[in-house]
Amino acid sequence: MKFRGLITDTSVMKDFMNIATGLSRFSKECVMRITERKVYFIISDEDNGPRRPLAWCELPVSFYFREYNLVGVTEEHNEIYLEFSTALLARSLSILKQNVKSLKIKLTNKDSPCLTLEMEMASEATQSRQCVHDIPVEVISRKHWNDYEEPRFNDFHVSIEMPNLKTIKTIVERMRNMSHSLTVAATKDGRLTFQIKTNIVTLSSHFPGLGVESFAIGQLELTSSDSQEEDQQKVSSIVDIKKFLMFLSGMQLNSCRTVCSIVHGKMVKLFMEQPGALSLQIFLTQLSI
C-alpha cells in the first residue's frame, strides 16, 4: 500500500486548503478514499443507525496533483481508505496561507500509519525550510468499504437549480432561530420554497423562476395536505435545518453550479460543482417526526 501526491500550483494548494477547512466545519472525522483517478472525502452521518454518507466530495487527481503514485490494497482493488481528523488536516494545511512552494502528501508508517504533509516553504534566505505534519490515520479494511459507497439515487422527483447561496443562507439562518426542521419543496414551473412550521409561526420563502432539470411526479401519489396548491404539483421533504445550513456555510466556492434534488417525503440532495475541480454532494434524509 503506497500513496504519494505532489501539488505545486499555488492556487491549487489554496483550493485544497479551503476544502479541508470546509470539511472540518462539517464533521470531526472524515474518510479519504484514494483511487487512481479521483480522491474522495466522505463524511458519515454522526447520528445513530447504519453508517451512511452525509457529504461526498470528489476531487479529480489530474486537477490537483502534478505527481501522483498509488499502490492500492490489492491489484484488483487499487484503492486506499483512510480515516482521520478533519480538524488536524485543516490546521496542518493552514500553513498554506503562507508562501509555500509545494505540498507533498504521502502515506507513511511512523510508529503508526500517518498521512504526512510536507510543505516546502519559499524563503528569501538561501536555505530552504520544510514543514512536516503527521496526521495519524486509521486504514479502513476491505470489509468496511461498503459503508462508504457513493449513495446512488435515480428516483428523484425533481432536480432544480438553486438560487444565490448567500441569500438562502441569510434566510435559512433566521429560520434556524425559530425551528429545527426545514421543508424543502419545488414545483414543476421552477419555484423552490423553504418553509418552517412551528406552533407560533409558519414562514415560507419562495424563489420562483429557477431552471428545472427534471421533474417526474407521474408515479407519485400526492396525498399531502397542500390542497390550496393542488393544481401546482409540488415535491417536498423535511430535513434537519442545521445540516442544511452546514452545507451552505461549509464550503465557500465561487462560480459554482448548485442543484437541489428531492425525493418526495424521503430525502434532499444538494449538489455543488466547480466543473473540473470539485463536486460536493450532501445527502439529507427526511426527518422522522
Added chain:
Amino acid sequence: MLFSAEISDFRTVHNVLRAISFKDYAILRPTEEGLKFTLEEMKSVEISAYVPRNMFSYYRIADNADVSFKISMKVFTECLNIFGDEGNPSIKLSYKNEGAPLCLIVKHSEENITVDCEIKTLNADDSPDFSLAEECNLNKVVFNANMLTEVLQRLDNGADDITISLNPDPPHFTLSTTGIAGESKVNIPRQSDSITIFQCQKKSSWKYAFHHIRQILKVMNYANKVAVFSGETGLLGLQLVINSDERQMYVEYYVTSLFGDG
C-alpha cells in the same frame, strides 16, 4: 380586514423593536395614529414603541375597530430581518379578524424572492390602554440622548439600585447607585449643554432597580432625545425620540419605584 399596512424602510423599526424586546410577547395595538408595541413585566415595567402612521406607505384600520393582539416579538423581529442587511425589502402586514394570524409578506427589492409568514396571535387580555403619562407630569427634563446613555452606561454595572433625583435648586439632576462595589453619583446641572429643557416644580427622588433601567439602555443607543418624567407616586417615565430618515418614532418606558423614597 381589521388592519393592513405596508412599510418599506424599516431598518430602524427593526433595530428598535429588537432592542426593546426584553420579553418574548408583546401586545400590538394599531390605532389611527400608528402602530404601538407594548411589553410589560409584573405590572412594574412597561415599554412601548410607536411607529407613527406617516412611516408607513399604506395604513388602514377597519372603521371603529379596537384592534389589539399579542405576538412573539422574537419571531416578528426575525421575520423583519429575514434578508439580513441586504435586499432593502418592503413588508405588507395584515390582520384579518380576531384570532387570525398576523400575516407578513416580505419582498426582496432586487431579486425575485418573496417570504410569507403567518404569526400566531393571542388575545391581548386585560391590557387597559390608560395613559401613564398623567401619573408623572410633575417634573420633566429633556436630554441629549448620547450623553444620558453614556452616563448611565458608565455607572457601576453591578449596582443593585439607582436613585434618580430632580431638584429645582442645584444640583438639579442626580443619578446615584449603590451596590456591592460601592456607591457612585453623577450630578448634571440644568445649565449643561446636554439638557435642553428643565422643568422642575418640586423635588422628587426615587429609587429604582438598576436591572430595570438597563432594559431601556439598549434602545437608548438609537435615540436622539430622551425626556425624563417624574411625579408624586414615584413612577418614572422616559420618552425617547428616534429619528429614522426624515421621520421620527417613539419609545416610552415606565417603571415603578422601589419601596420607600431614596
